[in-house]
Amino acid sequence: MYDAPHYTTQETAVTDVKIKAKDVQVYYGENHAIKDVSVEIENNTVTAFIGPSGCGKSTFLRCINRMNDTIDICRVEGDILIDGDDIYDKRVDPVQLRAKVGMVFQKPNPFPKSIYDNVAYGPKIHGMARNKAELDDIVERALRRGAIWDEVKDRLQAPGTGLSGGQQQRLCIARAVATEPEVLLMDEPCSALDPIATAQVEELIDELRQNYAVVIVTHSMQQAARVSQKTAFFHLGYLVEYDDTSKIFTNPEDSRTESYITGRIG
Amino acid sequence: MPLLWLFLIVLAIAATAFVLSRSRVLAMSGQDRRTLHSLPNYYGSNAAMKSAIPALLVLVIWLLAQPFYVNNAVSGMIPDSAIADSSSRGLVLAEVRRAADGLDLAVARGEMSEDEARNLRTDFTDVTTRLENAGAIVTSQITQPILRAAQRFRVMNTIGSQIMAVVVLLIALAGAFWAFRETDPVFRARNTVEQGIRALLIAAASIAILTTLGIVLSLVFNTIEFFRLYPASEFFFGTNWAPSFSGRGGASDLGILPLLWGTFYISIVALIVAVPIGLFAAIYLSEYASPRVRAFAKPMLEVLAGIPTIVYGLFALLTVGPLLVEVFGDDGLGWMQSGTAVMTAGLVMGIMLIPFVSSLSDDIINAVPQSMRDGSYGLGATQSETIRQVVLPAALPGIVGAILLAASRAIGETMIVVLGAGAAARLSLNPFEAMTTVTAKIVSQLTGDSDFASPEALVAFALGMTLFVITLGLNIFALYIVRKYREQYE
């Protein structure tokens, strides 16, 4: 037990903090959905958010790319900094921010366009390519990173909605990666997938860690244990415990964390 | 017996049958209701259904058939000599019916006894004056054959109604008795009622479909009749519309092209107005408006859809027309002669179609899943980029369907054209000239006193048939597109 604090300090010293949240509160109208959450999320790390349904994991995740701005009744207080810059500062354009903080959703949601156009969508909007050749390049790179290039390279003009569920989700990851974000947020990305597709996506998440800070919301304890290095446990809007994944799953500090992990709440 | 009474008695029989069957089955089951196959009310409903429905069905059929039968019988009584040169058997029969109504009225007012009404003769009394005194409408001198036919008409109708009442009541009673007899705990009343309800629904659906078929058939026969009198090639390819009116004689030019051109020109102007405004309104309402604005603005827009088209026509005639003349007329740009023009009708029709386009498009845009929008916002797209590049392309097939439906409404619109576009059939490109449409000409060919058997009147059916085929094609195409789009998300 006495070694634990020492171990943690050592970790933070090695890796750098990418996202820093301080005293974040989120309200949906009267509903206080996130309470006093402070957390430091590290670069080149997969951070898992776990917790029972409705505890605010998605809500907090959506604060990080200001997707909550699209919900009228939602109000966010407190500070969230990415690389030391406050993303809720008035000078920050949420639209620009979202190009830097990519997001993958629970249900695969390819646009009703071709596979190529799905991936090219972000780069086109942000003017990332000067000509068709460059765009082709970006699309190919993104599809390779999404680990789906080999499966679709012969049918880039086919509709994205025609792929299987697992392929669609990897297409969506490739689409998010195409805008070259620094942070990748994933909200239960495997919950609509079968075990084989889940394994493929998990493998992909582990690779993506090399270039991004990845934050993943998951309902599966095994998945959190498999893919993440850090785990945050949310309960009723509070961040109960945040630590190395190995520690959370073997030796949690808080009794609520332990109850959840052993299946007694949730 | 008045019809209402007959109807009420049948219902009373059904109600009694309901109560009797229900209590019979309850009595038979004793204390234990679980021995019943169905709930007690189903036994009652079964009895009510079997007594009321066949009886009412016979009632309706009888009411439809009796006039045919009586008319035929009476028609046979009128000798050819009684039909004057200028009139026809149909007109004489109408006179017979009027005389019969007059007799009814006189009896009802007590100015004539029933006996008298049955046995009057024109050679003894001046029937015409007596009926006029009783307040009946009599168009010409009532002759003896007509009076006799009218008397016969009354007698047959009275007897017919009496037989009908007896037959209907007997059927109701028989039905009630039959249902009462078959009521026992093992009888599957629930399933029988289910079948009855099913039959009722099927009947409703078939009435709707048969009516459509009837409409089409009535158009088809008259259209065929028209093409027997007027060459089809001249109708479809003629560029001149100049019907000569009855009595004046002379050949008519009945080319549909100027009318079709007017129809399409006005519809296109209307769509040019309605599609962008309606679509933009729908986008604003579904994507930008706050719930409060939406709750207020959407019903307001839909109120527009409830305004009768004749009111739009008045708006065209009194407001839009004069306004356009002020700008484009002789005092302004000098393009426009009078207020009635393609532009006037097109603009107003466009306004009429705005709520139609917007509420259909609104539904379609709302049907695009939120996850599409989230995906786009998540990639750093702005709201209008999201709408232009994700929402609208996803909704496009449905929107095209909505536009086609709007187009078929524009093509079928009449009142706005009559009041706003004028009556001149013309092939011209100038939108400030008066033109007219197929529907407006159908109205003008059938109103007025032209002979119903002349090509000038029958052409209305050919016009109607053409319009029907065009709008039917548009609607089928629109539905096909909308359905294809639906498959994408479900």
Ligand SMILES: Nc1ncnc2c1ncn2[C@@H]1O[C@H](COP(=O)(O)OP(=O)(O)O)[C@@H](O)[C@H]1O
């Ligand atoms: N769009 C929304 N509007 C109103 N309340 C919401 C909305 N989204 C989430 N909430 C509320 O916020 C709380 C947290 O929800 P959420 O973040 O979705 O939980 P989780 O993802 O952990 O299951 C819940 O009480 C939920 O009802």
Ligand SMILES: [Mg+2]
């Ligand atoms: Mg969630």
